[in-house]
Amino acid sequence: MRTIHVVTHPEATHHVEGLVGGWHDSDLTPTGLREAAAIARALRDAVPEGAEVELFSSDLLRTRRTAEEVGGLFDVKPVLDERLREKSYGEAEGRPQAWLDERFLPPPAVGDRMAHQEGVREAETKEAFARRIYAVMDEILDHPREHQIVVTHGYALTFVVAAWIGMPAASLGYVNFRAPSGSITTLREDDFFHNRQVVRLGDTRHLDALA
Template identity: 25%
Template sequence: MKRIITIQHTQSVHHTNGMIGSWTDWDLTNLGKEQANNIGIKLKEELSKDNVYVMYSSDLKRAKQTAEIVAKHLNLEPFINEALRERNLGSAVGKSVQWLRENQTAWEKTIDDRCVPDAESRRETWNRLEPFYNDIVSSDDENILIVSHGDTLSIFNAMWLGLKPDDLNNCDLFGFAGGVSHFIEDDNGKHIIKRISDMSYIK
């Protein structure tokens, strides 16, 4: 049996100042650090001390800081992987949400649309994440923690359910900042989502 826990990074500065997240390298807020600490405390209480865990994190600071805070409670050292980055919004990176509203060149109705011409499409994010996903699902590691971002984890959720990229034109499964999700692959290879974006961990 394989167990995967995903953590969407906690409150970041860009959640409070009207700026774009994406590849802009924002820090956590003080509240975000407190939320990450609470996640670590609760996971330490919940996870079996007899199991060996491995943790992966996006290299962007808001995810990396979340991972490092949680990891201290679990005596882990996160492995940093750029495949777990948030979707790249191109020229919108470093800009405000208002700037994007005023300069958006297309509505993202499909996974191939781009809000600005040089942005990463959701299909490209899928293709970036897929090798990492395949590696961890096929690995011998039975207990895995992943710290990443909202859009990227929504694609992870779809992959876990066996959806194809084009299915994202018709459905989505997004979480919230600080949400913790539990995924299980049973001994028959069945993929189960036990919890999705559980916000009780941050309190």
């Protein structure tokens, strides 16, 4: 049986400063660091001792530090991959969220939502964003491991889950799986039918003790 544990990084400085994230290389806050430690403990409790574990992470600082907390408890070094980054917001990254809100063009209710340009120079389309997440997930799924941990970002989680269930790229225009910062999503494939389940989406119970 294969289980993939998908982590969305916890509180980062761009969250509390009201800045656009994307590829802006924000760090974890002190609260985020405590949450990262709680994530690591929850994963250590969920994975049996002696099980082989692979750890993959976005290369941005906030995800990398989260992955390092997790890897420390599993004695595993994270494999960093820029394709697991959040969507790029181009020239808006690192600017106040209000700056982006004033310029953002929402996608149409009908029509080509995947190739939609949002009114911000150098921002990724949903199509480009999904394509790179699907590519890295294809490689991760080619590894026959019992437990894999993927540390990524909130919006990126949508395409990690969609790739897991084999959703065609052409069907992604309206898809959005929401999960809060610092959450763990559990994906599982059984050995008999090879059905792929979304066992738990955006679980944050491991953070309750920190509140």
